[in-house]
Amino acid sequence: MNLMATILLMVLLSSCGQSSDEATSIDAASNGSTGSSPDSVADIIFLGDNIITMDDSQVNAVAVIGDYIAETGDTETILKLRGPDTRVIELGERALLPGFIDAHGHFIGVAQNIDILDFSSPPVGSIESIDDIVAAIREHIEDQQIPAGQWIYGFGYDDSLLAENRHPNRDDLDRASSNHPIVLKHVSGHLRAVNSLALTKVNITAQSENPEGGIIRRREGSREPDGVMEETAMRAFPWISQEIGAQRKKQLIRIAMDIYAGYGITTVQDGGSAMGDIELLRDMANDAAFSLDVVAFPSINSLSDDTFDSLSYDTTYSGGFRVGGVKFMLDGSPQGRTAWLSEPYTAGPPGAAADYRAYANYSREAYESRVAIMIDRAIPILAHANGDAAIDMMIEGISKAVTGKVTPDHRSVIIHAQLMRADQLDRVKELGIVPSYYSVHPFFWGDWHRLSFGEQRAAFISPVKATIDRGIPFTIHNDSPVVPPDIMRLIWVTVNRVTRSGYVLGPDQRATVMEALHAVTLGAAYQYFEEDEKGSITPGKRADFVILQENPLNVDVMTLADIPIVETFSRGISVFIKQ
Structure with a gap:
């Protein structure tokens, strides 16, 4: 099963209920309440010896009221905030940490890629050769009965991991189809491989000059394009983002949010955002608040002077969304x-x-x-x-x-x-x-x-x-x-x-x-x-948490990647539960 299929299945299962792997919850109503007043009753209390606060304090209990961490300390003190409806979570051997923060990524890219072919190599996917890519495209066209002339998009091929140790070229992709224009994005996002029909559609020929900041790779000993485009040369070709309708994109964005939550992430970045995507995200957040925080950084490189002059940013979130600044692109990928x-x-x-x-x-x-x-x-x-x-x-x-x-x-x-x-x-x-x-x-x-x-x-x-x-x-x-x-x-x-x-x-x-x-x-x-708002389990900060199956400070460091995410909380609300 490839990566996207696996994580989509994980998202689907996460909505089906709680498993025995989840941190134990105690029904507070059956255990009495010691809350001193309605204003001091916790919505959630976490108890355990594996609470990693990241603020140098050592506590074994955390109380959450609404969106925020109300108090941390010892079990006896924090349990005084328990009320009849408080969810009390005994962590046992599991660990509680602040929610993970995505320092850089392309959230919209994750969403859009759900709808295109995945050519990742192991351990992410199963592609090991150019022949595998060709076969996958042929199978996709046949299974989906894609009409001639419709663009085919794929992402994730990695020349460093293919048996041929090179990029697929136009001749390779012509074997997949000469009736469909094909565009495959390299795993780095900085190169694309296209077939002959795609080159014809955008009128890139032997006479075409390299654009500033990009290269049209050529056949050896010739100016004829070989089908591999570097950096700004990629812009001549359409991409899936131009074909997904607004409603489908909104669906994909919500699915992608669940994918991130499944990795314990509570703040997500869309770095290098298109201006249209920023408006879509803002409209979505205003209509129905996002379950996670999304921070967008519009791409500067191709903006007109007028658009650049109008740029601003948000210091606060609205519905879980804000523009966090701007992004420049200065070079390619190693x-x-x-x-x-x-x-x-x-x-x-x-x-x-x-x-x-x-x-x-x-x-x-x-x-x-x-x-x-x-x-x-x-x-x-x-x-x-x-x-x-x-x-x-x-x-x-x-x-x-x-x-x-x-x-x-x-x-x-x-x-x-x-x-x-x-x-x-x-x-x-x-x-x-x-x-x-x-x-x-x-x-x-x-x-x-x-x-x-x-x-x-x-x-x-x-x-x-x-x-x-x-x-x-x-x-x-x-x-x-x-x-x-x-x-x-x-x-x-x-x-x-x-x-x-x-x-x-x-x-x-x-x-x-x-x-x-x-x-x-x-x-x-x-x-x-x-x-001052996130990043540690500190009173007054946002109630963003991740529960891990084991304490990462206590395991063999070679097993860190294998520690499962048990549950993720954003603003005090459970947004992912491991099945």
Whole structure:
């Protein structure tokens, strides 16, 4: 069963009732009540010795009233808040933590991908070769009786894991169908593979020039497109987002919210949002409040000056939604070998020159101009920068924007920050920049990075420990839908840095379990300017929780990814129960 089928089944089952795996609940009505007044009666009380507050306090009881944590402390004190309708949850060996916070991802992408073909390789999916991709497309067309001329979309193929060790090209996809235009998005989201009919539909030919910030890959020894598009060259092709109707998209958004809740996540990010999706999310939240918090960051790169000038952001949620700032895209991806480096790749893409460093996909002038305006308007900034040259560009833009001013608490975020150098970390600290590391990479692509960047650079991918040693606030993320929004696996990789082959990539950059937990709770809340509202089990903060089957501080660190999510609470309401 592939990833999306599995998580959709999980969501369906989660609505069917409570299982024996759930944390034990006591019927408070049969056990009396010691609440002192109606105003002090708890809606939920958690009891247990495995409560990880993330605020340095050690408690064994937590009381929730409405959306907020009312009180924490010892069992005797907290049980005084029990009323006839209080749900009392005895945790036993299970652990209670603050709800996980998605520091970066593409929520709308997760929603949209539910309706398209999944070409993920193990352990996420089952695709192992280009022949598997071709067969899956043929089967889909036949099973769904898709008429000729209708576009076919798929996501998740990974050339580094395919038997052929390359991207599918137009000839491969022509074998799947010459009567349907086909567009497949690479797992990184930074490349697409298309067939000949798709090229014809958008009029990309041997005479077509590369767009700024992108490349049309060519057949060897020719200018004829080979069907692989990098970065901005992808924009010539339609995508599923342009074909899903508003009602279906709303359904998919609600389903995706349940998927995230199943991973213990209570705050979700849509990074690089389309303006139309922001309006849709806002309208949905106003009609019926979201079960989780959703924070959107509109994509800056392609906005017109008029739209850019009208940008604003929300400091508070309305119906569980707010615009949290803006997002810049400065380069590509290391797994796609389009991350922009200051020194050449050890092994670049096929046909690359010996001095290949990739490239920026946004002009320095436009970035520096717009980032200065955002800083002046106190609008939070995310900037996608994987390669160290892109990170230099990000840092320099922030430095110029704040120089000569009373430095604001801007908390500008370097998204991914994979090939961060040690000297860059020192500037990051000086400028108050927050790195958000794509620290699941050592497992998924660590072996690939050793080939692409050489041992020394690969070992410093996502340098979490060097960041901690400098006292720099940081977060970690999955960048879903690139990989599933599985926070426990993210923690496992951050703590162990084990590749698919079992190699430990940069052992000196491993975090402790508590450091990794901080990055997805209180650290992530800080990134969002929400540390006073979320991220720890502290009286007065939001009642966002996750119950884990085991205490992650007490298990073998190699088993962290296997700890099940038992239940998730958002604003004091149970939004997921494990079956």
